[in-house]
Amino acid sequence: MKRIVTSGIVLGRLNFGEADRIITIITPDQGKLRLMAKGVRRQKSKMAGGIELLSINDITFIPGRKDIGTLVSSRLTTHFGDIVKNLDRTTLAYEILKKTNDATEDECESAFYDTAQAALEALNQNVLHRESIECWFLLQLLKLAGHEPNAYTTPSGQKLESGQQFSFDAEAMAFVQSESGTFADQHIKALRLLLNQPLEKLANIQNLDQLCRQLLPLLRNLHAQQT
Amino acid sequence: MAKKTPAKHTILLIEPDKVLAKTYVRALAAASFETLVEPDAQAAILAIDQKKPDVIITELQLAAHNGVEFLHELRSYPEWQDIPVVVLSQVPQAESGMSEQAAQKLGIKVYAYKYQTSLSDLTKIVASIL
Secondary structure (H helix, E strand, O other): OOOEEEEEEEEEEEEEOOOEEEEEEEOOOOOEEEEEEOOOOOOOOOOHHHHOOOEEEEEEEEOOOOOEEEEEEEEEEEEOOOHHHOHHHHHHHHHHHHHHHHHOOOOOOHHHHHHHHHHHHHHHHOOOOHHHHHHHHHHHHHHHOOOOOEOOEOOOOOEOOOOOEEEEEOOOOEEEEOOOOOEEHHHHHHHHHHHHOOHHHHOOOOOHHHHHHHHHHHHHHHHHHHO | OOOOOOOOOEEEEEOOOHHHHHHHHHHHHHOOOEEEEEOOHHHHHHHHHHOOOOEEEEOOOOOOOOHHHHHHHHHOOHHHOOOOEEEEEOOOHHHHOOOHHHHHHOOEEEEEEHHHOOHHHHHHHHHHHO
8 A cells, every 4th residue: 555754734633433533734745634543542542642733743644545544653853832832822823723724625735834834933933923923824825825915006007106105905905095094115015025035034124013913904804805 | 210310510620739629629529510630731631532521620820731722722623612611720811811802712711810719609600601
């Protein structure tokens, strides 16, 4: 039987029968998998430690004939253990797992894995504010779904001018110039950076956390609408 | 015909302090609740897997895992979404950093500050959510 070795982040677990568990795991090269971890709920199971949440695990599995494969072995390689030292970060980390699970099909792009991994790693390292990580993560999900907000032009295709105030037109998914708008050009710049830069490059940007705090309601809304 | 006694509700108490745990168990037993005690999050997950409790009472200050992580882990299993949780903590809610919204998301029915919650308060809280 063909065995595949890869690594992955566990997104969800479901108890099955007496001692088994079905895990949902996202991988960089095999998409999202559902795997039966047999006997894993027994106290002496060797696999139990390798299917923990908030961690990256090396796994070996046999693909299933239908959709559920069989987990043969697992080993924890990275545990994002510092996340749980802070309540807000813990909550966001579990939201990242849930949103990644909700946003992905079985044959998903590796970018979903990369996005979840980068966000969990940033939460663990604690060099960026929680709000900046959440904004970046939501924007990446919107981008992967093809629903990212247009941070460059108005609905009519004109460049967004600096020194102006803007409001967001949800139907056009773009910003429009408006004197009473709540967004300034610094928000637009922040959005562009969040859309196009990896998380590790955002650590030194001044006021990013403050701008992200103001952008978050909009991005949460866009994400909720999209799902 | 023999009278059938109603099944006792099962409470899972997660409390690292053994002396306090014994006190709570006695009080809950006096109110006819069957109480299982576990000292930490990992043991609690195994216990829930063995027998799904009707209510979970948990401290947030636990060894190894924190209580919030335990609650997220608990709610990550679809079959354990509906178990009501009472937080009985030595950390008051205002200092715990847990907003009402976050508490609601985690299925926390009551957040009780340990030092202001009498034994009779606790049994009343449990009875009120069953």
